[in-house]
Amino acid sequence: MNVFQKFGHDVRNFFEPKNLKRRLKARGKIFPIVTYTLLALWVVIFLAMLIWVFFTSLKTDYDFIYYPLSLPKQEWLWSNYADAFSQLSVEVTRGGKLIQVGLGELLLNSLLLCVGVPLFALFDVACCAYVTSRYKRFKITRVIFAVVIFVNYVPVTASLASGLRIMKTLGLYDQIWGQWIAASGGFGAFFLIYYANFKSIPWSYAEAAFVDGASHFTVFWRIMLPMTRGTFGALFITSFITQWTDYMTPMIYLPTHPTIAQAAWGLQFSNTSVPYMLAGLFILAMPVLILFCCFHKKLMGSMTMGGLKG
Amino acid sequence: MEQREYLREAENAAPAAAAQEAVQPAGEAVPCGGKPRKGKNASIFNGRARIFVICMLAYAVVNFAIFYVWMNIDSILLAFKTYNGTTGKQEYYGFSHLFDNFKDFFVNLFTASGTLPYFLRGALYHLTGFLIAYPISLIFSYLIYKKLFLHNFFKVMLYVPSIVSAMVISIMFKTLAENFLPVIFPQLGNAPLSDKAYATPLLVAYSVFFAMPGQLIINTSTMSTVPQELIEYGRLEGITMRKEFMHVVIPLVYPLITVQCLGLFVGLFTAAGPLYAIYAEMAPDYTVTYGYYIFTRVIGRNASEAYYGFTAASNLAIGLISVPIVYLTKWLLERFDPEAEY
Known part of the structure; x- marks a missing residue:
């Protein structure tokens, strides 16, 4: 048997199902191969979906109907994006009249929510987390911490109807600043992240400032808060992204102040073509993807929960 | 005073702070976490700290009282109410129909x-x-x-x-x-x-x-x-x-x-x-x-x-x-x- 015959025999022998299974099993390779293939398959399917949607958003109606699986044949219609961008609008009733809210106002409403809600919420959370983590001598801070744990881990949720009633009673319904206030609870999910962050800052910095006559507020505002700017940045971006793509909250609580997310969502129920609708969705996703590309290290940074056993 | 000045001073004071932290955990450090200091600082770190803590928590507590406590209580009470089309208000069911919504x-x-x-x-x-x-x-x-x-x-x-x-x-x-x-x-x-x-x-x-x-x-x-x-x-x-x-x-x-x-x-x-x-x-x-x-x-x-x-x-x-x-x-x-x- 020459070298080539021997090589061929070995290869055939290796790939024979019975031997292959035995070899893979013996080397403990089945698990990584199967799971890695599953992961790769998931990514390929998702990527294919995104690519198909992107190319479809550049098609003419004719191409989309007659060549749904191919690349744009007639022309690459980048104007779908420009059109979708300029024509995004939502119909609302104001003072008994039906009016179209255009792109400018949609963008303004979105930005007011996306910037206002995180700013209010994070500042309030920072205030609470700081005193709760650093002023434990006061009973109220220990009580507040227990309340936060209860709120975050016990499944109690008021009905949506109650939320609407209370917002209307307080005059916060259909007001953007009303959303800033409603969303700025200090005991939410971000509390524990800020709490851990403030705890990890050495107290000696504050002590040096106290010795120099700084007030509690100065220590918080000028020393402690700037030291958590990394956390603030990551949480602000996360919250900004959530607000930007949230179409439900404006629909429920801000009926006459629609946002760009609501307009993009509504495209599927209007008489627009599918490529045009997909272009609208990409426009909505674009700022978020740009933010993600710029800050992906911060956003995908380390975050643990639950801890390790033992 | 600017933040960096505090930081520089804190770094200078680090050995002393480290010695103090050796006997007292960082989270419980004075002036707010541990025992109050005697003398001039004691009053500052008691009365003012209390006011500071109250101010920092006030908004969050009010917000929580409205958007969590009140909302949940209202949600529970709403379960025992019915809508009156004439007055346009939610009104309690009579005692005999109190659980009609649950029914x-x-x-x-x-x-x-x-x-x-x-x-x-x-x-x-x-x-x-x-x-x-x-x-x-x-x-x-x-x-x-x-x-x-x-x-x-x-x-x-x-x-x-x-x-x-x-x-x-x-x-x-x-x-x-x-x-x-x-x-x-x-x-x-x-x-x-x-x-x-x-x-x-x-x-x-x-x-x-x-x-x-x-x-x-x-x-x-x-x-x-x-x-x-x-x-x-x-x-x-x-x-x-x-x-x-x-x-x-x-x-x-x-x-x-x-x-x-x-x-x-x-x-x-x-x-x-x-x-x-x-x-x-x-x-x-x-x-x-x-x-x-x-x-x-x-x-x-x-x-x-x-x-x-x-x-x-x-x-x-x-x-x-x-x-x-x-x-x-x-x-x-x-x-x-x-x-x-x-």
Whole structure:
């Protein structure tokens, strides 16, 4: 048997199902191969979906109907994006009249929510987390911490109807600043992240400032808060992204102040073509993807929960 | 004084602070955490600190009192009220009809054209996501944690669905299901999401597929805290990846798994899935979940204040049913707590 015959025999022998299974099993390779293939398959399917949607958003109606699986044949219609961008609008009733809210106002409403809600919420959370983590001598801070744990881990949720009633009673319904206030609870999910962050800052910095006559507020505002700017940045971006793509909250609580997310969502129920609708969705996703590309290290940074056993 | 000056002074004072911290933990350090100092500082760190703490917490406490305490109490009270069309107000039922909203909820549940299928469908979406996608999400996280080939690319791709929002993904899925899939599988017909035979399986497939990335960042970060010596020791012993995953990593991150499983069970009966994003108020009856059903009674064209009492009662009843389920799950998870083998 020459070298080539021997090589061929070995290869055939290796790939024979019975031997292959035995070899893979013996080397403990089945698990990584199967799971890695599953992961790769998931990514390929998702990527294919995104690519198909992107190319479809550049098609003419004719191409989309007659060549749904191919690349744009007639022309690459980048104007779908420009059109979708300029024509995004939502119909609302104001003072008994039906009016179209255009792109400018949609963008303004979105930005007011996306910037206002995180700013209010994070500042309030920072205030609470700081005193709760650093002023434990006061009973109220220990009580507040227990309340936060209860709120975050016990499944109690008021009905949506109650939320609407209370917002209307307080005059916060259909007001953007009303959303800033409603969303700025200090005991939410971000509390524990800020709490851990403030705890990890050495107290000696504050002590040096106290010795120099700084007030509690100065220590918080000028020393402690700037030291958590990394956390603030990551949480602000996360919250900004959530607000930007949230179409439900404006629909429920801000009926006459629609946002760009609501307009993009509504495209599927209007008489627009599918490529045009997909272009609208990409426009909505674009700022978020740009933010993600710029800050992906911060956003995908380390975050643990639950801890390790033992 | 500027921040950097404080920092410089703090660094100069570091040896003294370190000596102090040696006898007193950082979190409990003076002036606020430990015993108050005697002399001039004592008054500053008592009275002013108290005022400072109160000022810092005041807004959050008021906000909590309104948007959590009041809202939940109102929700409970609303369950015993009915809408008076003449006055346009929610009014308490008389004593003999006090539980009418709850009666409606349970009667609706078990009548022939009742809401039980909505419950079961919601649970189906949720449980398939939990039973199939959750274990896979842990495996995906483990593969990313092991830094296998292309792990950074995979990590970004798995994270993208949570960035571009469920709404965008849902609509993309809808477009794909109605325009792409019928070309490849003609038997699906023109609009499979409106077809009784295919709508639910497609929505289940959607729930499973997009639940697979799971909480990737938290999972991989928690896995990365597994002591490297243990992994090295296992490698020297010739442990396979499967054994490392099953007998070392999973048992060690079990507290995280417990928390996540409980979180998944909380929304078991109220999950609306992607229905509103895909159908708005026009979801076919054979796709409706209870969460969606309740939502469309309060918001949208089918909404009315007359449903408020009923939805509040449903919410309360579901909450009461969920609590024992959540705690039973917690008990079971703690009972089957695996031991790490090392």
